[in-house]
Amino acid sequence: MVGGNTAFVDNPSLTDRSGKKRRRKLVRVILDNRLQIPESSTLVQTAGETPTLIITNSNNETKIETLSSFGVDVARSDARDLKSVLEELRKRGLQSVLVEGGNEIAGAFVEAKLIDKVSFFYAPLIIGGSFAPNAIGGKGVNNLDEAFRLKDIEIIKHSEDFEITGYPFL
Structure with missing residues (x-):
C-alpha cells in the first residue's frame, strides 16, 4: 500500500520480490483521494x-473510467479514514497489508495504532540534511518516553541492505 503522492512522485512497481510462493496474486493498493496517479x-x-x-x-x-480501462479496480471510500480502508480490504478478502509508504500513510497507521508488525529496510546510504525524507510522518512525539517501541527485534542482511523487524508495544 502506498499513498497517491508516493505513486505520483516515485512511480513504484510494488512488485513481490520475496520469492515466496503465493496462493493468489498480491494486490497493490493506492490511497489516492485526489486521483493524481497518471x-x-x-x-x-x-x-x-x-x-x-x-x-x-x-x-x-472520467479519470475513474480511464483507470478502469487499464484494469485498475477503483473503490469509493475516503482514503484518509484508515478503518474504512481496512474494512474495504477485508470485504475483498485481504487479511494482511504491507504499508510501504510514503511517510504520511506510514505515520497515519502508526498514530492510529493499526499495525502489528514493523519492518524497516535500510540501504548503506547517508542522506543527511534538515529536510531529508524520513520513513514515518505524522505528529511524532515530544519526548522519548512517548516513542513507538518494538519488541522481538530481528535483523536480516539482504545483500548490502538490511532489514529490522519488530513488533510494537501498543
Missing part, C-alpha cells in the same frame, strides 16, 4: 497483469 504510471500500465486497487473519494468519473 495513466502513464507503472502501477496503471501493469494493472492488467497485477491486481491494482485505488481507494478514493474523488468524483472524477
Whole structure:
C-alpha cells in the first residue's frame, strides 16, 4: 500500500520480490483521494497483469473510467479514514497489508495504532540534511518516553541492505 503522492512522485512497481510462493496474486493498493496517479504510471500500465486497487473519494468519473480501462479496480471510500480502508480490504478478502509508504500513510497507521508488525529496510546510504525524507510522518512525539517501541527485534542482511523487524508495544 502506498499513498497517491508516493505513486505520483516515485512511480513504484510494488512488485513481490520475496520469492515466496503465493496462493493468489498480491494486490497493490493506492490511497489516492485526489486521483493524481497518471495513466502513464507503472502501477496503471501493469494493472492488467497485477491486481491494482485505488481507494478514493474523488468524483472524477472520467479519470475513474480511464483507470478502469487499464484494469485498475477503483473503490469509493475516503482514503484518509484508515478503518474504512481496512474494512474495504477485508470485504475483498485481504487479511494482511504491507504499508510501504510514503511517510504520511506510514505515520497515519502508526498514530492510529493499526499495525502489528514493523519492518524497516535500510540501504548503506547517508542522506543527511534538515529536510531529508524520513520513513514515518505524522505528529511524532515530544519526548522519548512517548516513542513507538518494538519488541522481538530481528535483523536480516539482504545483500548490502538490511532489514529490522519488530513488533510494537501498543
